[in-house]
Amino acid sequence: MAIGLMDIQGQYAEVSERVETAVLAVLRSGRFILGPNVQAFEDEAAAYLGTAGAVGVANGTDGLTIALRALDIGRGDEVITTPFTFYATAEAIAQAGATPVFVDISPETLTIDPDKAAAAVTSRTKAIMPVDLFGLPADADALAAIAQERALAIVEDACQAWGATYHGRRAGSLGDLAVFSFFPTKNLGGYGDGGLVTGRDAEALQKVRMLRFHGSRDKVDFELLGYNSRLDELQAAVLRVELSVVDAWNERRQRVADWYAHYLPTEVQRPNVPDGCTHVYHLYVVRTPQRDAVAAALKARGIACAAYYTRPLHLQPALAFLGHAAGDFPVAERAARENLALPMHPNLTEEQVREIATTVAEGLRS
Numbered sequence: 404m405a406i407g408l409m410d411i412q413g414q415y416a417e418v419s420e421r422v423e424t425a426v427l428a429v430l431r432s433g434r435f436i437l438g439p440n441v442q443a444f445e446d447e448a449a450a451y452l453g454t455a456g457a458v459g460v461a462n463g464t465d466g467l468t469i470a471l472r473a474l475d476i477g478r479g480d481e482v483i484t485t486p487f488t489f490y491a492t493a494e495a496i497a498q499a500g501a502t503p504v505f506v507d508i509s510p511e512t513l514t515i516d517p518d519k520a521a522a523a524v525t526s527r528t529k530a531i532m533p534v535d536l537f538g539l540p541a542d543a544d545a546l547a548a549i550a551q552e553r554a555l556a557i558v559e560d561a562c563q564a565w566g567a568t569y570h571g572r573r574a575g576s577l578g579d580l581a582v583f584s585f586f587p588t589k590n591l592g593g594y595g596d597g598g599l600v601t602g603r604d605a606e607a608l609q610k611v612r613m614l615r616f617h618g619s620r621d622k623v624d625f626e627l628l629g630y631n632s633r634l635d636e637l638q639a640a641v642l643r644v645e646l647s648v649v650d651a652w653n654e655r656r657q658r659v660a661d662w663y664a665h666y667l668p669t670e671v672q673r674p675n676v677p678d679g680c681t682h683v684y685h686l687y688v689v690r691t692p693q694r695d696a697v698a699a700a701l702k703a704r705g706i707a708c709a710a711y712y713t714r715p716l717h718l719q720p721a722l723a724f725l726g727h728a729a730g731d732f733p734v735a736e737r738a739a740r741e742n743l744a745l746p747m748h749p750n751l752t753e754e755q756v757r758e759i760a761t762t763v764a765e766g767l768r769s
């Protein structure tokens with residue numbers, strides 16, 4: 404039996420009645436933009452995360468750009484980030500007018516290496532943008548210490564990490580501002596595009612609220628050059644239902660990860676979860692120098708898998724102006740060559756995980 408990388412339809416089946424009721428109510432209400440569901444979702448999300456507030460936006464990429472703008476980060480400013488992430492992280496920095504400054508990642512966690520971030524700070528640096536990669540929070544305390552010493556902001560890209568924790572605090576509460584994406588494949592996924600800006604800086608969140616609506620508080624005076632970037636009522640209604648089950652789904656993902664840890668051959672490097680952190684496995688990503696052979700074996704058996712960020716951001720054509728070359732970030736480049744995401748969703752069975760692990764072992768021997 405074929406095994407998919409994700410199971411969006413299976414997850415939908417678990418909540419379909421509640422989602423359909425909620426969506427129908429929105430359709431009948433005639434209110435589609437910035438109505439009661441967006442307001443309620445923002446309140447529920449902020450309470451869940453333990454943040455000063457939350458502001459729905461159209462998608463995670465806009466959220467990152469708007470978060471930087473809300474912190475007055477733009478032209479002439481540098482933002483330190485990781486080259487091993489989805490392209491939108493660096494794209495958003497550049498769209499805000501600032502310059503992305505890449506530093507290499509930790510080989511243990513694949514998140515930004517705090518020592519390398521500290522070494523990259525210049526007089527132009529305004530912020531660090533760590534990414535909670537694949538569902539694991541970046542090393543927030545080490546980054547906060549650097550930010551405090553050098554008076555920098557932290558803008559947490561938490562797009563992949565709804566529900567993850569770092570020493571008892573939620574991903575999304577670890578920076579001055581933080582951003583989530585509700586793209587359908589994320590572990591808290593809507594049925595279309597959506598995003599959220601959150602964090603501890605209440606004043607900046609007010610500015611995010613203006614920026615998502617053309618830079619206006621009241622639709623009369625337009626104080627800033629903003630954006631038309633709102634979470635819509637239909638998505639908010641869906642997300643409110645999903646918010647009520649996401650912890651259970653994350654726990655089931657964690658149980659699948661435990662099975663993988665048990666059954667995978669020891670030569671394959673599993674995700675490393677530092678003490679004090681919980682991982683929510685938006686993706687379950689292993690590493691092996693024989694990545695391509697393992698992927699071929701899985702595909703031959705109808706088991707989906709995917710290599711992520713195979714061209715790290717410093718080697719992307721649109722960012723060539725930064726002047727990087729292959730070899731600049733060896734840890735990221737090695738991760739790009741060796742990583743492989745295995746199927747991960749709440750409905751995988753132990754039997755399926757065992758079959759996947761057996762096939763991985765075959766791939767290693769091929």
Ligand SMILES: *Cc1c(COP(=O)(O)O)cnc(C)c1O
Nearest residue numbers: 462463464489491492562584586
């Ligand atoms: C998905 C994602 C984004 C972008 O989110 P969209 O909602 O697709 O715009 C940004 N950063 C990371 C790390 C992501 O995974």
